[in-house]
Amino acid sequence: MPQLIDLFSLPWAGLLSTVVHYCDLHNIVFDPKCLYDDLAECVKQVHVTGEMYQKVTDDLENYVHPNEGLNKYLEMLHSSGKELFVVTNSPFKFIDAGMTYMLGSDWRRYFKYIVVSAKKPTFFHGREPFRIYDPTQDVVRFEKVGRLEEGQIYSGGNIDDLSNRAGLKDKGVLYFGDHIYTDLADPILRLGWRTAAVVPELAREIRIQNDDSYRNTIQWLEMLTAIIEMMQPGSIEDSECAKLIDQWRTERSHFRDNAKALFNPQFGSLFRTYHNMTHFSRRLNRLSDVYTSRVPNMLKYDLNHCFFPRRNALPHENLHSVPINSDCILDLLKQNERLHRNSTPA
Secondary structure (H helix, E strand, O other): OOOOOOOOOHHHHHHHHHHHHHHHHHOOOHHHHHHHHHHHHHHHHHHHHHHHHHHOEEEEEHHOOOOOOOOHHHHHHHHHHOEEOOOOOOOOOHHHHHHHHHHOOOOOOOOOEEOOOOOOOHHHOOOOOOEEEEOOOEEOOOOOOOOOOOOEEEEEOOOOHHHHHHOOOOOHHHEEEEHHHHHHHHHHHOOOOEEEEEEHHHHHHHHHHHHHHHHHHHHHHHHHHHHHHHHHHHHOOOOHHHHHHHHHHHHOOOOOOHHHHHOOOOOOOOOEEEEEEEEEHHHHHHOOOEOOHHHHHHHHOOOOOOOOOOOOOOOOOOOOOOOOOOOOHHHHHHHHHHHHHOOOOO
16 A cells, blocks of 8 residues: 655645545546556656656745755764765756755765665665766766765665765664655665654644643643542442543543644644554654654754653553642542532532
């Protein structure tokens, strides 16, 4: 089953939904697989003919984000002696236009190796040789590439030759990518590189998590859960207690749904489904050492900064943000007891 899990997936999903909606609206019967295959071929042709590249380069301001801070971050890495390389599936002319728009006409000075038309994911498990690309004539040369030279532009190639000839070994490499499977799986699993995932949606999720309404909702959820767990033993012999716990469970379910809807009314968070990680989040944690919404976010950290993984709570561990026996929970229980006593007729 195709997975739509990168930036390119947004227009892809939009195209699919638009065509399906059109077919439904006009009572057109279709085979889902045939429809998907036909649309995939259309998207392929838009790339092969260069129409998509031309459309973007003709209107860079509308299609390319300036990516503030990227220039400064690359300059910091370059001036500190770090060796940078870029591997992209796009042709050089397209990359040159976008990079020039974001970084200036001298953008190539940041990168020791530049690989275009890489054909990922084949680049990671194939054996296609590197070929020298000539930007002045927009052609690839025929001669065999023996070693990779600094400042040269290469087309095609494969990850093993890049790793061996450029000396990109093991954990001394931090590889950024925005597609979990196409970009990150092979570098971390086959080569042992460190990987960093770029997930733009993360910025919005963090903004929501930092909002007071979300924080209050989560705190109250944990508090309700703690109260229910404390009071359950007493509900066995006390019908009023059992009734109260049922009300709390209903309230807890309501707040869980509210917390989910804050991210997206239909799908919830990209990273969490209630108390569990989503499939995307599990794969992200498996195939990336660190993830961020934008590469320039790394500017906030020193080059020698070490990121440590968070300690996640196991089912038998207690890591409530609100302690089970906290005074505030006991106060709430006493308050509910007083309200119940006052509402009971004499």
